[in-house]
Amino acid sequence: MAILSIQSAVAYGYVGNAVAVPALQALGEEVWRVDTVGFSNHPGHGQLSGDSRPASEIREILDGIEALGVMRDCAAVLSGYLGEAATASAVAKAVAAVRRANPEALYLLDPVIGDDGRVFVREGVMEAIRDQLLPLSDVVLPNLSELGWLVAGSIGPLSDALAGARTLLERGPSVVVITGVEEKAEIAAYGVSADGVWRAAAPRRDRRFNGTGDLFAALFTRWFLRSQDLGSALSATVAGLDLVTGETERRGTKELTIIPVLPRLATTGDRRPAAKIS
Numbered sequence: 001m002a003i004l005s006i007q008s009a010v011a012y013g014y015v016g017n018a019v020a021v022p023a024l025q026a027l028g029e030e031v032w033r034v035d036t037v038g039f040s041n042h043p044g045h046g047q048l049s050g051d052s053r054p055a056s057e058i059r060e061i062l063d064g065i066e067a068l069g070v071m072r073d074c075a076a077v078l079s080g081y082l083g084e085a086a087t088a089s090a091v092a093k094a095v096a097a098v099r100r101a102n103p104e105a106l107y108l109l110d111p112v113i114g115d116d117g118r119v120f121v122r123e124g125v126m127e128a129i130r131d132q133l134l135p136l137s138d139v140v141l142p143n144l145s146e147l148g149w150l151v152a153g154s155i156g157p158l159s160d161a162l163a164g165a166r167t168l169l170e171r172g173p174s175v176v177v178i179t180g181v182e183e184k185a186e187i188a189a190y191g192v193s194a195d196g197v198w199r200a201a202a203p204r205r206d207r208r209f210n211g212t213g214d215l216f217a218a219l220f221t222r223w224f225l226r227s228q229d230l231g232s233a234l235s236a237t238v239a240g241l242d243l244v245t246g247e248t249e250r251r252g253t254k255e256l257t258i259i260p261v262l263p264r265l266a267t268t269g270d271r272r273p274a275a276k277i278s
Contacts, residue, residue: 002030002073003221004065004098006058006091007080007110007214009035011050014256015042015211016081020218023240026262027222032074034061037083043120044210044254052083052122059090066094071101078221079133080214081112085124088132095136106225109137109173110217113146115180135172139224141217142168143180158190165192175230179216189216189238191230191274200234200274202242205249211256216241223269231273239268 003024008016017033024031036058039050065071077098079091098105111129114120130150134140140150148155151164158181165176169192178190188201219240224233243264248257 001075002032002070003225004032004034004074004077004094005080005218006034006036006062006077006094007112008037008039008083009033010039010041012041012255013045013210014215014258016214019211019215019256019258020078020080022258022262023215023218023265024222026265027219028266029222032065034058034065036081036087042210053087055084055086055090058087059093062090062094062097066097071098074098074102074105076106076108076221076225078108078110078217080110080217082121082125082128084122085128088125088128092132092136106138106221107136108139108141108217108221108224109133110141110213111146111150112213113142113149115143115145115213117145119149134168137173139175139177139220140168140173141177141179141213141220143213144178147176147178162190162192162197165190169194175224177220177234179213189234191234193230195230196276197278198231198234198274199277200238202238202245205245207249209245209248209256212241212245215244215256215258219265219268226269229273231276232269234274235271236268238274239271240265243268 010018021031037052039048077095095107113126144155147164151167168176176192181188186201187204191198219237223236244261247261251257
């Protein structure tokens, strides 16, 4: 079975599909890669070249995959950064096609909108994610800023975040995973479903990384797809992300040090499930 990954791509560095695809393949997954943009690098370098792929082109690529008659072999759709708002309809159409062929397939939505209160997508993308893709999703993985934008509210203490996650559960997904929650010496992720709340955490590192949200979404897609267990998937994902960021910090590289770590990613599946806190 395969994972259809629809998100950004860069020639240099590791964000979007450039980090998701090797991670998923290292974990034994077949990946059907569809790039929503083609950039030289991520914006964290202060400059970039390239452009978004038109929604019509992405739609043609996805239609071409469907025409092969292979959608029954797709176990999950993962979508991330959208270059333009119209791409959301192409993603929605692909999700519908996969579900027709394989009703058990999952749709995991990484609502890439921005971070730290800063929106970095084009006009209309936020609304397209909220109105078109969120209701279709089985799992949504926002950071705190994205959670606030999706529920049109201010996210302050953890209680606000958990309340926001429960609001999203009423709009489509059965699982909400809140990522990148900074708590003293740790960075945590919270998984929220109708059955409760789970927490997994790793040491907080004193630097910023690009691509960690994309990597988190890819790792969670794989582990949740395999286990169907929120606590186990959350624990393995946080451990995998910590493995990569720890090696990146050790080597002092600007980009995520993903390639040398790939052989060790599978070991994180042996971790104890995340703690259920409510």
